[in-house]
Amino acid sequence: MTFEFDRATAVTETDRTEDGARFLAELDAGWGVGPALNGGYLMATAARALRHTVPELPDPIAFSAYFLSAGAAGKAEVSTRVIRRGGTSANLAVDLVQDGATRITALASYGDLSSLPTGVQTTAQPPRLPSVDECLSTKLASAEMRKVATIMDRMDLRLDPAYAGWAVGAPSGEGVIQGWIRLPDGREPDALSLLWMLDALPPVTFDLGLPGWAPTLELSAHIRAVPAPGWLAIRHATRNVAGGMFEEDCELWDSAGRLVAQSRQLARLPR
Amino acid sequence: MTFEFDRATAVTETDRTEDGARFLAELDAGWGVGPALNGGYLMATAARALRHTVPELPDPIAFSAYFLSAGAAGKAEVSTRVIRRGGTSANLAVDLVQDGATRITALASYGDLSSLPTGVQTTAQPPRLPSVDECLSTKLASAEMRKVATIMDRMDLRLDPAYAGWAVGAPSGEGVIQGWIRLPDGREPDALSLLWMLDALPPVTFDLGLPGWAPTLELSAHIRAVPAPGWLAIRHATRNVAGGMFEEDCELWDSAGRLVAQSRQLARLPR
Numbered sequence: 001m002t003f004e005f006d007r008a009t010a011v012t013e014t015d016r017t018e019d020g021a022r023f024l025a026e027l028d029a030g031w032g033v034g035p036a037l038n039g040g041y042l043m044a045t046a047a048r049a050l051r052h053t054v055p056e057l058p059d060p061i062a063f064s065a066y067f068l069s070a071g072a073a074g075k076a077e078v079s080t081r082v083i084r085r086g087g088t089s090a091n092l093a094v095d096l097v098q099d100g101a102t103r104i105t106a107l108a109s110y111g112d113l114s115s116l117p118t119g120v121q122t123t124a125q126p127p128r129l130p131s132v133d134e135c136l137s138t139k140l141a142s143a144e145m146r147k148v149a150t151i152m153d154r155m156d157l158r159l160d161p162a163y164a165g166w167a168v169g170a171p172s173g174e175g176v177i178q179g180w181i182r183l184p185d186g187r188e189p190d191a192l193s194l195l196w197m198l199d200a201l202p203p204v205t206f207d208l209g210l211p212g213w214a215p216t217l218e219l220s221a222h223i224r225a226v227p228a229p230g231w232l233a234i235r236h237a238t239r240n241v242a243g244g245m246f247e248e249d250c251e252l253w254d255s256a257g258r259l260v261a262q263s264r265q266l267a268r269l270p271r
Numbered sequence: 272m273t274f275e276f277d278r279a280t281a282v283t284e285t286d287r288t289e290d291g292a293r294f295l296a297e298l299d300a301g302w303g304v305g306p307a308l309n310g311g312y313l314m315a316t317a318a319r320a321l322r323h324t325v326p327e328l329p330d331p332i333a334f335s336a337y338f339l340s341a342g343a344a345g346k347a348e349v350s351t352r353v354i355r356r357g358g359t360s361a362n363l364a365v366d367l368v369q370d371g372a373t374r375i376t377a378l379a380s381y382g383d384l385s386s387l388p389t390g391v392q393t394t395a396q397p398p399r400l401p402s403v404d405e406c407l408s409t410k411l412a413s414a415e416m417r418k419v420a421t422i423m424d425r426m427d428l429r430l431d432p433a434y435a436g437w438a439v440g441a442p443s444g445e446g447v448i449q450g451w452i453r454l455p456d457g458r459e460p461d462a463l464s465l466l467w468m469l470d471a472l473p474p475v476t477f478d479l480g481l482p483g484w485a486p487t488l489e490l491s492a493h494i495r496a497v498p499a500p501g502w503l504a505i506r507h508a509t510r511n512v513a514g515g516m517f518e519e520d521c522e523l524w525d526s527a528g529r530l531v532a533q534s535r536q537l538a539r540l541p542r
Binding site for chain 2: 123
């Protein structure tokens, strides 16, 4: 495959039964966040295996992942299971396992986004963002930071300066990070890359002055429409830090102004 | 058990292995919505089976359910599976099946809410509601409506009149329903009843002028704290009606003013 995202999330089918299939993946160290691989990267790899399982229903409409252990670069086995297959949707389950340890287990509903009705009554407002050029490119990050979070080189991310002060020790305290995002090599967005992007930003706790890794317990995503090509506006925010955990809601708006993906995750506060 | 909610969601263990357990439930026709049983009722019954599976970790912290077919009054088999059990949390799977047809399949993370840190930094604002007495009791609903939605008699629900106009053919059009809720027989809230309440209100599409059943594809819930006794403020809303579907976010605030539960579901627009 031509593009980095597709190569990194590629899976090779090794077995297929009536009820599902098995795949091998080679997880790439270039999608790392600290000691682990990015959770969205694991989700996108698992989601690609589900796409291969029901190719006539290629898109994750809903995807709910539970994170059991941290993924590492190297081989992974992905096993899929068809729970129910209808004409326009399928319910599926998937596990991504390394060395016998389950990394993520997920349930999903797949369909064909291009066949959905096109009517829209969105009352949500897109994030108010400065222009792409007025935002801060993460290419400005230090070499040290980019070595710790190799994933930063997998995206062209421009952060709204109003919520990027955490990078220089001055978080806004509002619990928001937002900006513009696209894949860096011209690969246009689709349902799989949206799923990844929903978990691609730094944890929103950075903006609360809480640096460090915030392990996700659970992330549920809805992909709502075929995204238009080009930049996506991305915003994630938390409204309820409690019980040692926080929720993080993420939205992706495409270049046509549509809210194409929404997610909520529950994560542990950094130690 | 003394209380209606606990009797209706009771499960009887029939088998147990190292990896999980099996239970029988008798689903009650009194929790119906049109031709189906309420999805939250199925979730709460499945969640009770998971509580029995790992009794030392009694509370659903995260619960993600996919709805495959409509539940009906009568016997159901609930099978649970322990995916990973740690000291303070467990990852679990559960299926609720009737006559060989899976009704819901869910993943969950269980823990002990009472052991979580008590620090709170909630920036979310509770819904602005008239007092309980100024809200409209659903006891005022017609006998016809209560026969179609038997679940209405399972709760003491007081709706904010500002978003209850749909009951008399004058929906606000904002896509919001909110009010006060409690169980009618003095049963105080816990994690299981919160899970149910998150799916207990009429579909928010009523307030968009779209009456009718809105089948849920997926619902993910987070239970964030042990709820205080008494009334809960409840609000659900949609912001993105698109592709023949809508998302519905629900919040429950306890009498101590804490945001104790949050959920998001993806449902199909009524036909």
